[in-house]
Amino acid sequence: MDVQALQLKSVAYRKTILEIIKQSGAGHTAGSLSCVDILNVLYNHVMNVSPDNFTDPNRDRYIQSKGHSVEALYTVLWDKGFYSREALATLNKYQSKFIGHPTRKVPGIEQNTGALGHGLSLAVGTALAAKKDGRSYRVYTLLGDGELAEGSSWEASMTAAHYQLDNLVVIIDRNTLQITGRTEEVNGLEPLEDKFAAFGYVVRHVDGNDIRALIDIFEQVPFIPNKPNLILAHTVKGKGISFMEDTVKWHHRVPSDEEFAKAIEELDSAEVKLKAAV
Amino acid sequence: MELVLGKPNQDVFAATLLELAQHDPNILVVTSDSRGSGKLVPFGQTLPDQLVEVGIAEQNLVGVSAGLASAGKKVFAVSPACFLTTRALEQIKNDVAYSNNPVRVIGISAGVSYGALGSTHHSLHDFAALRTINNIDIMVPADNYETRQAVLAAMNHPRPMYLRFGKRAVYDLHTPDTPFEIGKAIRLREGRDVTLIASGETVAPAVMAAERLATVGISCRVLSMHTLKPFDVEAVQQAARETHAIITVEEHSVFGGLGEACASILMQGGYHVPFKIVGIPDEDTVTGSQAEIFNHYGISAEGLAATAQALLQVEQLS
Numbered sequence: 001m002d003v004q005a006l007q008l009k010s011v012a013y014r015k016t017i018l019e020i021i022k023q024s025g026a027g028h029t030a031g032s033l034s035c036v037d038i039l040n041v042l043y044n045h046v047m048n049v050s051p052d053n054f055t056d057p058n059r060d061r062y063i064q065s066k067g068h069s070v071e072a073l074y075t076v077l078w079d080k081g082f083y084s085r086e087a088l089a090t091l092n093k094y095q096s097k098f099i100g101h102p103t104r105k106v107p108g109i110e111q112n113t114g115a116l117g118h119g120l121s122l123a124v125g126t127a128l129a130a131k132k133d134g135r136s137y138r139v140y141t142l143l144g145d146g147e148l149a150e151g152s153s154w155e156a157s158m159t160a161a162h163y164q165l166d167n168l169v170v171i172i173d174r175n176t177l178q179i180t181g182r183t184e185e186v187n188g189l190e191p192l193e194d195k196f197a198a199f200g201y202v203v204r205h206v207d208g209n210d211i212r213a214l215i216d217i218f219e220q221v222p223f224i225p226n227k228p229n230l231i232l233a234h235t236v237k238g239k240g241i242s243f244m245e246d247t248v249k250w251h252h253r254v255p256s257d258e259e260f261a262k263a264i265e266e267l268d269s270a271e272v273k274l275k276a277a278v
Numbered sequence: 279m280e281l282v283l284g285k286p287n288q289d290v291f292a293a294t295l296l297e298l299a300q301h302d303p304n305i306l307v308v309t310s311d312s313r314g315s316g317k318l319v320p321f322g323q324t325l326p327d328q329l330v331e332v333g334i335a336e337q338n339l340v341g342v343s344a345g346l347a348s349a350g351k352k353v354f355a356v357s358p359a360c361f362l363t364t365r366a367l368e369q370i371k372n373d374v375a376y377s378n379n380p381v382r383v384i385g386i387s388a389g390v391s392y393g394a395l396g397s398t399h400h401s402l403h404d405f406a407a408l409r410t411i412n413n414i415d416i417m418v419p420a421d422n423y424e425t426r427q428a429v430l431a432a433m434n435h436p437r438p439m440y441l442r443f444g445k446r447a448v449y450d451l452h453t454p455d456t457p458f459e460i461g462k463a464i465r466l467r468e469g470r471d472v473t474l475i476a477s478g479e480t481v482a483p484a485v486m487a488a489e490r491l492a493t494v495g496i497s498c499r500v501l502s503m504h505t506l507k508p509f510d511v512e513a514v515q516q517a518a519r520e521t522h523a524i525i526t527v528e529e530h531s532v533f534g535g536l537g538e539a540c541a542s543i544l545m546q547g548g549y550h551v552p553f554k555i556v557g558i559p560d561e562d563t564v565t566g567s568q569a570e571i572f573n574h575y576g577i578s579a580e581g582l583a584a585t586a587q588a589l590l591q592v593e594q595l596s
């Protein structure tokens with residue numbers, strides 16, 4: 001899929017994310033908006049995953065460790081054809097399969113996540129299985145930056161390097177905010193590149209909201225044979241909606257009617273601009 | 279009848295697993311610097327590609343095991359029960375049970391196996407913690423035969439499972455033709471007066487207590503409740519119908535384990551029989567070997583026989 005088409009998809013995804021959050025009355029708004037471009041490129045350009053091959057042992061895997069940004073994932077999987085828009089509209093409703101964190105009850109979801117610091121070990125195990133079985137699939141996992149305070153992520157990182165998992169791609173949604181405030185004020189993470197490099201990753205930086213840059217970085221995987229790949233994706237929390245961008249309060253705030261209308265208006269004009277550019 | 283001492287259950291676990299893994303390359307053992315205490319050194323030497331070492335990192339042990347299982351591997355995640363079911367409880371709950379990745383979670387040197395090493399190394403909470411988690415079965419084999427049968431059963435079990443093994447040699451209790459089924463208690467001794475329902479390494483002292491009680495004319499049924507989940511409700515209710523008192527015995531806190539599971543079944547089933555839970559009380563556990571700790575808390579032929587006599591006395595008076 002070409003860059004413009006993907007950019008248009010990102011705009012549409014942002015609308016859907018806001019719609020389902022608004023409709024269900026709950027959701028992790030800003031974190032979903034920060035990571036949705038990454039998911040867009042992964043599912044529509046990088047990974048060989050679709051409803052048709054989801055039981056194929058050779059499919060690529062995506063494990064979302066930052067499970068709370070589930071609205072982005074549910075939106076992209078709906079667009080991939082895993083389920084209907086009506087099904088997606090049941091998000092958080094009584095007896096819905098669509099829980100507020102990823103669940104395998106929903107088609108297309110690889111692992112149940114939501115407690116932070118779990119995704120990387122799951123991804124390491126899945127990537128190690130590929131090595132054991134001589135399969136060529138890759139395992140992609142998305143971690144929030146705030147969740148890096150969980151020690152389990154660093155345990156898993158040691159194992160990723162020890163078993164030389166160059167089929168593992170760890171993406172950090174480095175939006176610099178967590179629920180309490182700036183990551184560097186809550187419990188400083190930096191220097192992240194040095195830390196990850198010291199743990200044995202090959203580290204690359206990317207603008208995590210730039211479709212072209214994301215395509216480019218994923219095409220470079222594996223960065224160096226026999227080493228796990230780590231992408232520090234510099235993103236903006238709340239990306240795409242001016243009044244949500246880079247603000248703590250939108251972590252899990254649901255837009256009011258007025259805010260929702262304004263956000264959709266902004267996305268409509270982004271869409272018009274993109275189409276004009278084509 | 280004199281009981282014969284067998285091997286430690288975790289030795290039998292490791293030997294059985296090696297035997298099976300030699301015919302199935304899909305079987306993997308994942309260890310957290312625990313292959314020595316798990317008696318898995320021969321496994322690692324014989325099948326190095328089927329042993330995954332993650333170092334002293336129990337959370338990662340369980341998470342990696344869940345990932346491997348999700349990709350179709352038959353995974354045995356082996357670590358001392360004390361660390362595995364506490365440090366990695368969230369991984370067991372979410373990555374194994376909730377995500378339905380059928381890992382066989384193996385708690386070794388369980389209960390008070392480590393004896394005088396103290397409470398950091400005891401697992402007296404694991405039944406209670408895991409019983410409350412949906413979608414993980416719990417097995418606690420009593421002897422070498424039950425251990426082998428449990429490992430064979432676990433191999434084809436479609437759901438996550440926790441198996442708990444001790445490190446001391448245990449008495450052989452069963453003949454090789456004893457039927458074994460997950461979730462079905464085994465009746466080791468027939469009796470009419472009192473039933474001892476025991477699990478794991480407390481079954482042998484229960485059997486010895488039954489022998490002792492027989493000499494004073496008390497007829498004692500003994501059940502090996504090797505599966506705590508799914509639970510053999512009928513065996514407990516039958517004991518309440520057919521005998522006059524029930525004593526449960528476990529190498530676990532008296533809270534939340536076998537005893538309270540039985541109490542719940544009896545109360546909700548409307549059975550009112552004299553009933554006693556024997557286990558490790560809610561206190562700073564006494565220092566000693568496993569055998570000394572058992573004796574201290576009455577998990578012995580003498581202690582259990584005395585408990586039974588006292589309980590029957592109560593029943594006769596009322």
